[in-house]
Amino acid sequence: MVQTNVVRATMKSSRVFTLILSIGFVSIIPQVMPLPSDCVCDLNNIETPFPHNKLRTVETRASTCNRNITPQQSTEVEIMLLGLDRRLPRLEADIALLEKEDDGDLFGTVSLQVIQQERAEILQLINKLNSTTFNYQRLNRETTQEVNELKNEIEALEKFDTMDVVKGLEVNKRLKRDLDQCQNGHHPTDPPPEPAPGNCPLGRLQNVTGPNTYSATEYGGSYTYGSWGRDPKPAAGKESWFWMVPLTVSNVFSNFVRLYSSLSSVVVGVSVPGTVAISPSNPTTNTIQGPNVVMYQDSLYYNCYNRDAVCRSDIPLKTVTSVALPGGTGFNSKYNFCHLDSCYGYTDMDLATDESGVWVIYATAGNFGNLVLSEVIPGSPPTLGRTWNTSAHKRAVTNTFVACGVLYATRYLGKEAEEIFYSFDTVTGRERYNIGIQLRKMSTNIQSLNYSPVDHMLYAYSDSMIVSYQVHFV
Numbered sequence: 385m386v387q388t389n390v391v392r393a394t395m396k397s398s399r400v401f402t403l404i405l406s407i408g409f410v411s412i413i414p415q416v417m418p419l420p421s422d423c424v425c426d427l428n429n430i431e432t433p434f435p436h437n438k439l440r441t442v443e444t445r446a447s448t449c450n451r452n453i454t455p456q457q458s459t460e461v462e463i464m465l466l467g468l469d470r471r472l473p474r475l476e477a478d479i480a481l482l483e484k485e486d487d488g489d490l491f492g493t494v495s496l497q498v499i500q501q502e503r504a505e506i507l508q509l510i511n512k513l514n515s516t517t518f519n520y521q522r523l524n525r526e527t528t529q530e531v532n533e534l535k536n537e538i539e540a541l542e543k544f545d546t547m548d549v550v551k552g553l554e555v556n557k558r559l560k561r562d563l564d565q566c567q568n569g570h571h572p573t574d575p576p577p578e579p580a581p582g583n584c585p586l587g588r589l590q591n592v593t594g595p596n597t598y599s600a601t602e603y604g605g606s607y608t609y610g611s612w613g614r615d616p617k618p619a620a621g622k623e624s625w626f627w628m629v630p631l632t633v634s635n636v637f638s639n640f641v642r643l644y645s646s647l648s649s650v651v652v653g654v655s656v657p658g659t660v661a662i663s664p665s666n667p668t669t670n671t672i673q674g675p676n677v678v679m680y681q682d683s684l685y686y687n688c689y690n691r692d693a694v695c696r697s698d699i700p701l702k703t704v705t706s707v708a709l710p711g712g713t714g715f716n717s718k719y720n721f722c723h724l725d726s727c728y729g730y731t732d733m734d735l736a737t738d739e740s741g742v743w744v745i746y747a748t749a750g751n752f753g754n755l756v757l758s759e760v761i762p763g764s765p766p767t768l769g770r771t772w773n774t775s776a777h778k779r780a781v782t783n784t785f786v787a788c789g790v791l792y793a794t795r796y797l798g799k800e801a802e803e804i805f806y807s808f809d810t811v812t813g814r815e816r817y818n819i820g821i822q823l824r825k826m827s828t829n830i831q832s833l834n835y836s837p838v839d840h841m842l843y844a845y846s847d848s849m850i851v852s853y854q855v856h857f858v
């Protein structure tokens with residue numbers, strides 16, 4: 385009887401100690417002191433110690449692996465593929481048009497140049513794509529091997545999990561998740577609701593209605609190019625003011641802005657308080673170049689004369705400062721807004737305003753003539769904030785504007801309609817080519833288009849007429 389008890393105690397204690405030892409990862413042969421009842425235990429740790437160092441190495445290698453392939457890299461390839469996907473059909477369409485224009489021996493030279501340029505850029509894009517994917521393939525091969533090795537190591541480590549501790553934790557996690565879902569009435573089969581794009585609570589841009597305003601300017605039909613709108617952050621007392629900049633020299637330059645105390649003053653053409661000069665003559669240093677101008681915090685932002693730079697003219701102080709755009713930025717009609725029939729001259733840079741401030745949209749050789757978006761941080765001089773490369777080709781776009789941190793681009797559908805077809809969300813980096821919102825046009829061309837966060841209107845300058853549209857969000 386006594387003998388049996390001793391044996392039992394030995395077995396029991398041995399298991400308990402073994403378990404404790406395999407959790408504690410120490411390898412000792414414990415000496416158990418004899419109990420008062422003279423019961424003797426002889427314990428042996430039969431487990432190998434847990435290889436802590438090995439686990440740490442595996443963890444380090446796994447995190448290196450994660451760093452090697454980032455979501456940004458796959459996004460880069462995706463953007464390039466998307467760009468190609470959009471531009472090949474466009475090249476095809478342009479070539480078809482060129483063939484139609486062929487009147488026997490005279491090709492439309494302008495179209496031919498556009499096509500040659502497009503072709504060169506597509507080739508560049510393909511080369512970049514090839515070299516990028518080539519690098520990623522190599523990275524992928526290395527990563528696959530690394531992942532396989534890690535898998536083997538982990539399997540080896542699992543053998544040490546004799547207590548099923550890890551498995552137990554997994555089961556607990558699953559149970560906890562199920563419980564949470566149950567409590568919150570969450571049904572895992574429901575797709576998560578799509579967050580509103582951009583960074584403001586207005587929601588998704590659903591539709592554009594109008595025109596609300598459609599009027600000649602005080603200059604009648606004199607100036608085809610220009611822009612107008614409202615200052616989203618006006619100085620006190622100027623809340624209802626409007627501004628207009630007609631390009632008075634060659635459809636390219638202007639050296640003043642006209643100010644109006646209300647919308648009806650713009651429509652009846654009574655400019656009070658009147659003209660503010662931006663530069664002494666026209667054109668010269670600091671002259672406004674191109675139609676895509678905006679007003680923000682009592683300053684006019686525009687493409688500086690003959691430079692790849694954004695100028696800021698402080699209206700009350702009458703000073704002009706500027707910030708240069710990145711190297712390779714197009715100016716002097718290198719990367720214009722275009723449609724099939726023609727390009728809008730000197731529209732390389734498009735200034736925009738939204739809820740968060742001022743933006744500039746342009747194109748660079750480095751990004752293959754595709755749209756690039758930068759924040760403009762107001763100041764004297766202004767500076768550039770964050771920048772994003774997109775896959776939308778600038779010359780395939782007629783205009784851009786920014787609303788709630790989302791860049792939108794339009795294209796020409798016909799004489800009666802323009803379409804907001806593209807968006808780039810600066811919060812998620814997501815691009816879409818299927819926006820499909822139409823703008824009803826009153827005349828063929830829209831030379832400038834800008835969003836006003838104050839009243840959620842789009843202000844357009846269209847063949848010397850001023851037009852506005854209401855933007856609806858849901």
Ligand SMILES: *[C@@H]1O[C@H](CO)[C@@H](O)[C@H](O)[C@H]1NC(C)=O
Pocket residue numbers: 511514515518
């Ligand atoms: C793609 O890139 C690789 C590596 O740079 C090069 O060897 C290969 O010739 C390229 N292929 C094409 C079609 O350009």
Ligand SMILES: *[C@@H]1O[C@H](CO)[C@@H](O)[C@H](O)[C@H]1NC(C)=O
Pocket residue numbers: 590591592593
């Ligand atoms: C957008 O507005 C137009 C014009 O008011 C209307 O005909 C159309 O149904 C609207 N579309 C949506 C999706 O609301």
Ligand SMILES: *[C@@H]1O[C@H](CO)[C@@H](O)[C@H](O)[C@H]1NC(C)=O
Pocket residue numbers: 750751771772773
């Ligand atoms: C945009 O692309 C150019 C050319 O590849 C590159 O130099 C630049 O760093 C890119 N900018 C961003 C913000 O990714």
